[in-house]
Amino acid sequence: MANQSEHEEHEAMEMPPREPNTIYVGKKPTMNYVLACLTQINNGGDFVTVKARGRAISRAVDVAQVLTKRFATDIKVQSIAINTEQVKSTITGGMSNVSSIEIKLGK
Amino acid sequence: MANQSEHEEHEAMEMPPREPNTIYVGKKPTMNYVLACLTQINNGGDFVTVKARGRAISRAVDVAQVLTKRFATDIKVQSIAINTEQVKSTITGGMSNVSSIEIKLGK
Numbered sequence: 391m392a393n394q395s396e397h398e399e400h401e402a403m404e405m406p407p408r409e410p411n412t413i414y415v416g417k418k419p420t421m422n423y424v425l426a427c428l429t430q431i432n433n434g435g436d437f438v439t440v441k442a443r444g445r446a447i448s449r450a451v452d453v454a455q456v457l458t459k460r461f462a463t464d465i466k467v468q469s470i471a472i473n474t475e476q477v478k479s480t481i482t483g484g485m486s487n488v489s490s491i492e493i494k495l496g497k
Numbered sequence: 498m499a500n501q502s503e504h505e506e507h508e509a510m511e512m513p514p515r516e517p518n519t520i521y522v523g524k525k526p527t528m529n530y531v532l533a534c535l536t537q538i539n540n541g542g543d544f545v546t547v548k549a550r551g552r553a554i555s556r557a558v559d560v561a562q563v564l565t566k567r568f569a570t571d572i573k574v575q576s577i578a579i580n581t582e583q584v585k586s587t588i589t590g591g592m593s594n595v596s597s598i599e600i601k602l603g604k
Contacts, residue, residue: 448554451596455581459594470577472600474562487566489558493579 411435415442415450423453427495428461437468437496443475447491454493468494518542522549522557530560534602535568544575544603550582554598561600575601 413426423440430438442450458465471492476485520533530547537545549557565572578599583592 445552445555447558448552448596451554451579451598454579455594455596459581467579470579472558472561472574472577474566487562489555489562491558 409439411437412439412441413453415440415446415453417446420449420452420456423449424456424461427453427457431462431465437494438465440493440495441490443490444488447489450491450493454495457495464497465495466497468496470494516546518544519546519548520560522547522553522560524553527556527559527563530556531563531568534560534564538569538572544601545572547600547602548597550597551595554596557598557600561602564602571604572602573604575603577601 411430413423413430415423427438427440440450440453454467458467473490473492474487475490477488478484479486518537520530520537522530534545534547547557547560561574565574580597580599581594582597584595585591586593
């Protein structure tokens with residue numbers, strides 16, 4: 391899940407945060423993303439979307455739980471969606487599937 | 498949520514499938530759980546619940562995606578819930594939090 395990063399620059403779910411109010415969870419410590427979410431919520435929007443792919447999915451769930459249970463108890467999980475994305479492997483050149491999650495949080 | 502991982506995985510493996518129609522996802526290969534779900538669906542119930550904790554959460558999402566996209570396209574994700582569970586660490590003896598996911602699949 392790490393070797394395809396440069397290949398789907400054009401995909402909507404790319405890791406650079408293009409969509410507003412969206413935090414893309416990757417390999418950094420959970421608290422980094424929790425703080426990013428808090429900043430997002432305090433700077434305007436009453437909602438934030440947490441997205442992750444592959445093994446980062448469990449961290450995205452951690453982020454949502456730490457945020458809603460400890461740091462922003464007025465924020466609730468609004469919806470959770472799971473999906474499959476096709477990514478091209480840099481090693482084999484073939485396409486492979488990777489699961490993704492999208493957790494919408496809001497007041 | 499990193500320092501309890503050893504224990505959390507241990508607990509996940511211990512979780513006996515008490516609830517009917519529930520598959521507990523742990524460390525085994527994804528396909529093992531997909532097959533378990535298929536067996537469950539074919540042996541009666543038109544639904545199955547996939548549960549996981551900690552790092553197994555991403556595998557649970559994989560299981561749901563492989564099942565619904567490839568092996569049982571009549572099965573859909575009905576609901577997804579995330580939660581936090583308290584587990585006792587065997588190392589420190591203290592309580593720590595671990596995220597969990599529950600994916601309901603059905604026709």
